[in-house]
Amino acid sequence: MTAPCDRAVLAAAGLPDLAPALAGPAHPLVFATVSGAHLYGFPSRDSDVDLRGAHLLPLRAVLGLEAPAETESRMWEQDGTEMDLVTHDLAKFARLLLRRNGYVLEQLLSPLVAQTSRIHADLVALAPRLLTRHHAHHYRGFARGQWRLFGTSGELKPLLYTFRVLLTGIHLMRASEVVAHLPELTGLVPAPAYLGDLVAAKAAAEHGLLSAVAGAPGAERLDADVRALHAALDDAQRGTPLPEMPAGRPELGEIVVDARLGRG
Template identity: 30%
Template sequence: MAFLYAHFEEERVSPVTLDVSKIHAELKQIEQEEGVRILYACESGSRAWGFPSKDSDYDVRFIYVRPVEWYLSIFEKRDVIERPISDLLDINGWDLKKALNLFRKSNPPLLEWLQSPIPYLESFSVTEKIRQLSPLTFSPRSTMYHYLRMAKGNFREYLQGDLVKIKKYFYVLRPILACGWIGKYGTMPPMEFEELVEQMLPASTLKEEVYTLLTRKKAGVEFDLEPKISVINDFLERQIAYFEETAKHISDSGEKQDQALDGLFRDALKEVWGS
């Protein structure tokens, strides 16, 4: 590993950055074009997780609300807003009603948005009210299964054989460590990869190898196919097998909170658009 690390150190490249004012301008334009109000917007991808590549997109996700009349219809309407990826900006959002229905099911991507370490906008009180309900609606079992499926899929697709796509280790390690967090604390795991590593891995050769990879990633090194890292592969294989069994027996204590969410939705409409 020392030789490979020294070799890639020579190829450091600074990550490409985007002026945050461009994100704010795009959000304002969406509001004007769609006739909506954006309640909350955040970074949701590898930049929020703490391991962006040099050319990573900005994965901006948002929650919005439409005028009251839009919801008073017998027809089903499109409840997402999406924009084509352009100039490193990948931006899309969910209608508040859709978001709340997913929230009551303990939807992990939405729960990640709500605790993103990189918020871009938070208007009105509704987002904080949703956060306050999170401990009540959180389902350890369904959330663990979400992360376990993610880990299994990436492990199976990218980390088999003697040569592997080395950057994909992050996309298996993070969900597996998230499973460990849920098993230990019974709460939504933090988004930041480094916090998961610190909390879930004891001092060991495994932890050293993970931090070596993270250091290279933060330095802007572009990973290609490399020899697999046996200590990490072995750990992931054991953990996947362990959580496949553990997830069957973990608590599923999340509550729907239907009445509270109905009230929250109505209050948000009044706060945003007036009575």
């Protein structure tokens, strides 16, 4: 059902061979991709590897009287790196896609593919028809949460997350395209010039502090830049061509049914 990806793509992102890690799930994988800091373009030397995806529960499990567990997760260490794999049953993953959940969209569309399948390819092809103007709410809320976390911790990680999700949301509203990689986003959306220096500084330590970065922007500059990006996201949402509701809902339902019945 599934096939591994090109290992060279993962190696270029500084990732190990992930094939052994994906041999153990209890149910067949629909796909597994790398999320987190590696996807976002600011991993550290000590970053863990976040694998996310979907699996397929057997028909008997979903037709029985007992509601099956729809999410599986496990953590382990590989060559000194902490790894974790979290997957949802395909139906649950599809429901999350319909809830304008940016996390699952980014997981689905991650270019760092560890395991793929025909169903995965079908979902990726359908993704543009699942985008809505209301995905802006996800990115707006995520940014506010990370900004608050930065305010209490002073760490680079939540600060970079704040900028990353705002830029992802703005680009999504303007171009109807999901891009989660911060360095790429800075070439697509006007962004503060200091972000490159902060990404480089974060590479040294997962929980590095902004205060340790020479020439780092001050609190007033950061606050003004974050406010400006929030305003840009608001404007982009007002002018977006994206629809109110996901147009691909019927096709998504067919993908789930066909996968469950083994058709196609």
